[in-house]
Amino acid sequence: MNAKVEKTEAPNNGFDVVKLVLAGVLFVAGMVAYYYFADWNGWGRIGVLSAGVIAAVAITSFTGFGRSGREYLSESRFELRKVVWPTRDETIRTTLVIMVVVVILSLLLGLIDVILKWVVLDHLLKLGH
Template structure:
């Protein structure tokens, strides 16, 4: 767990300007993509990609962007701690699950047949 002290107060005014600029770049990329509809599809896609990348680059240097980068870095660090199962363990676990599912489906099918036999074939015919 992280025991970092968080800064008190609202976002910096410069961060707000950067976020607005990032939003404007993203919107500009989208507008360019639809405005130049008669262009080649790859050129339009390239303009959209430039808008998205530029918006991400500007947004990365804000307080929110630093927080996201820190979160991704810490997530990657935690993922390195995970002990992944080997191929043999995965296959054995999968086989156990398949066998259990087959056994349970057979048991439930047998219970269904017994209940059908008891209710439909015997109980409902008693009053006739």
């Protein structure tokens, strides 16, 4: 668990807002260029789109939002190292147990369906005739 309880960051300043708007404009420009140059080959269009997206991500990474995103990813990677992953045998055994339980429950629900059909359709509905 992270020892940081409260983060004290300076609020986004006006320059961060300008950077985010510029990143949004570059992202949209890349998408517009992708559709505008429809007569280009696939790689050229993908290159224009990728350039817009990469430029937008690069500019966004230098804002407060980008720094907090990088910090989140860094902490997530650190926490991921703490995870104890199951072995191959544990995974196979667990999968087999789940499959057996699914089959048993399917048979049980099918049996309940057959019994209810027999009771309702074959007996209760024929009482009035």
